[in-house]
Amino acid sequence: MGFMERIFKQPRWGVHPDDHKRPAADAPLRHLPTPAKLYVPLVQHVGAPARPIVLVGDKVLKGQMIAEPGGNISAPIHAPTSGTIVAIGDVTAPHPSGLTLPAITIESDGRNEWIPCHGVDDPFSLPPEQITKITAAAGVVGLGGATFPSAVKFNLGKRLEVSTLIVNGGECEPYLSSDDAIMRGYADQVIDGVRLVMHAIGARQALVGIEDNKPEAIAAMKKAAEGFDNIHIRPVPAWYPMGSDKQLIQVLTGKEVPADARAAELGVLVHNVSTCAAVHKAVRLGQPLVERIVTVNGGAVKNPGNIFVPIGTLVEDLLAFCGLKENPERMILGGPMMGTPLPHSRTPVVKGASGILAFNEAEAAVPDAGPCIRCGSCSKACPMGLLPLEMAAHIRADDLEGAEAYGLQDCIACGCCSFICPSHIPLVQYFNHAKGELYSQERAKLRTEATKRLAEARTARLEREAVEKAEAAAKRKAARAAAKAAEAAKLAPSPDKGRDGEGFAAASPAVMAANPPSPPLSGGSPDGAETAPTPEGASS
């Protein structure tokens, strides 16, 4: 690089961490022998949790649906092996909090017996909706880590008439090479998946973006894509976060996704290469998503590499398979830039787990944070053009609105700012904290509004009940008076009064019948239907 170029041509965003991808990326793909027990969480996707449809004690086959989608944006979950359901309960989630998630535990019978699978021989003769349906039924979600149900995205793309499918083979996170492995080993599956997705969303062309630090993957994909004029393999510079949707779209198409819109509104849809391969398996082979390639890497791992792992495998079992040089000081699900710290190794591998990293002590060291020297490295590195230092300063002073005014909600938490900060300020953690707080404030506000409506409904109900009670009491009183009058009339007949009295007497039993002492149920409250007889009714 020339002197002038180095000084005047600085990258506009991003960072370039050491990639640490090799030798794991070059190790041959291995299969993990099915562990004795698998713990399959019901929340492995964005959206509503899946609902279990099996009972403890049920025998299941590999690929059998064990939980159905819990809503419009959700995904079903399939048994990753054949065996017996031994528990439906909580397991530690692969989540920094160390809290639990509901999961189905399967004890493997060791046979790994597939449920009969029916692939489609000529999927391009099917209507696009059918591809989407098959993908949804196979439980395919975004395997790059976002885990958004793919079929929902297909529908969106179809509806918004997307012209271009962008296939994300960026894999810019250091240490990870699972996408690289699938492109090197199964390029034909990936390309076939790309064609299927294009068919499902009606895209005219596909741009496959692959970072240029994966020459073998680029060569394999180019070879597999030969003969398909509308699939273009586009090497992109190895530069973090190239694998982020918005950045990849910008690099490949030159367009920016508006802040208030989705990529589909720009006419593009982004899918990961592994997702495309999963679509291929779902459509051509009829196999649901029950396993994925996971990169096991990090200084504490003896034999790092890429491994086919059944969903629900404990990290513990996976690490034992690869061997440990030492007790890992830190375990991460995903890459080191955006990954999730694992509380311990007894957490399951989920659909979105592209890698499991076990760091040794040197890698896990967190440098002490110093004061901000306002060097501006963070804002130069920010791919979204934000000012991380200003946002963090506001959050430090608990001024979350101030941070929002600086564009907090545009932050994609890519980690460039924390990575580059010479003072090692945990900027991303500030932003995660602030986003979480703002979200819970928002929820609290909605809650307050909801309870306010409930309280108003209750007040209205109490008033109505009071009025009705008063009316009923008045009527009873009138009836009694009428009865008295009638008796009096019997004793001393008087034509005028008698007619009135008879009217009352005739009316009163009906009123009494229609108005039993118990007041009506609470009217306005949403849970009114569930509210069984009210206390007044019960006690009177």
Place this chain on the structure above:
Amino acid sequence: MIAAISSLTLLGLFLGLVLGFADRIFKVESNPVVDEILAMMPGSNCGQCGFPGCAGAANALADGKAAASVCPPGGKDLAMALAAKLGISLDLSQVKDAGPQIAHVSEEICIGCCRCIKACPTDAIIGAAKQIHAVIREACTGCTSCVDRCPTEAMTMQPVPVTVQHWVWPKPVAA
């Protein structure tokens, strides 16, 4: 001398006129702060503050007759929001806040007397006579009105359980 006096006088008059017009044009009709405070309050009119309902507390806050920590169900968050809104200082030690809490029925002890149901300002408790009652988590404001009504002490306040979906990253400790 005369020029100075007259120019300053003219300046004063002119600025006075501008101020006068500004007062006319940008006049604020009524005190909107009460409504704004009321919107922030839980709205369950539980009466723990000692004022007649949330509106009463909002009025008292706006008049400066109540502390920002007046509302127990609102907790620390509301107290801080109110203090910020009204620009008053806040003594956080006055706020007894063990985090947000909601009512919980111990099913072994509940006798199904329905007293708590009557007390609940948001109809958050369901149940019937001689049936075990239950609290609808989403509707409970944690106002504690029901706790004292329970003859068997089956009603207790419990912290809102943290779930993976609700968990918030802790704020980093500033260096």
Place this chain on the structure above:
Amino acid sequence: MNQPSVVAAPYTYISKNVTNVMSWVMIALTPATLYGFWLYGWPAIFLWCLTILSTLAGEAFCLRLMGKPAKPVLLDCSAALTGWLLAVSLPPWAPWWIGVMGGLFAAIFGKQVFGGLGQNPFNPAMVARVALLISFPVPMTSWVSPLPITTADAPGLWQGLMITLNGMPKAYDAIASASLLGFAKTEMSRGLDLVQAFAQSAAPSLSIEGFRQGSLGETASFLVAGGGLVLLWLRIITWHIPAAVLAGVMIPAAIAHGIDPGHYLPASSHLISGGIVLGAFFIATDYVTSPNTPLGQILFGLGIGFLTWIIRTWGGYPEGVAFAVMLMNIMTPIIDRVCKPRIYGRNRRGKPIVADKVI
């Protein structure tokens, strides 16, 4: 340590830290400083040491008062750099108390009273320099003519120490003279125009390689600029501020000189006299007190350059870099507020852009 129990990603970090940023800046300053040592001899070396030591002492004193451990803060090298920058902007034969007071003032009133590293609104070295210049104008404007350490006339080690401790002895008074900017100002005030003034034999020479009177480390413009290029190469600073500062001084100087060479110095004189090059590469680029965005940095730099030219041309002091830097330091928060980078997917006003469909 004082980390919360869970630490968020990323878990990999750049190896650069504050200490090595500061160290690189000091390394980049070294050639110009060594040239100053050679040019002005032992008194300059003593003054340099004293200034840095007293800056460190001031910092340590404040940290002690606050009950914080001083060692890690001193090791981040920011105080040493402040002292160094102050030292190279002082007259090389200034007495010891100038260095000591300057160093203490920079650390205590320039930096620590605001809360330490990253909190100060003004460049601490410039705060101290301006304070000294206003308080002690005579020693702060007594320049010594170059007297390289290798020449026979140069004061030896002991003599040098005496000069620093006791002030400039009578014997050397003859060589104390005005810098080019001061000379121009004095002659102008005597009613001479510059063409006449520079025709005199006593006129200070304009030395490209820095063989002239001036501050300790400011004279060798090329060595200073070379150090600046090292920082640019290392991407510790960007080109925006230095380029803008130099443009800010040279453009008005060239225009004014073109119109009236009798009253305005040429751009080249502005460029290689005084501390403008040091200011452009080392002082204005101070992270803490300069804006963060490229546009803001260009505005900031142009402001410094232009104010320097104004002060040099019409102001009461012959040199204006320190004042100009401080004036623009005040503007930094406003510039930062106005010049925010454009957020991805939004226009400059922060509104979402309109989707431009891919077809």
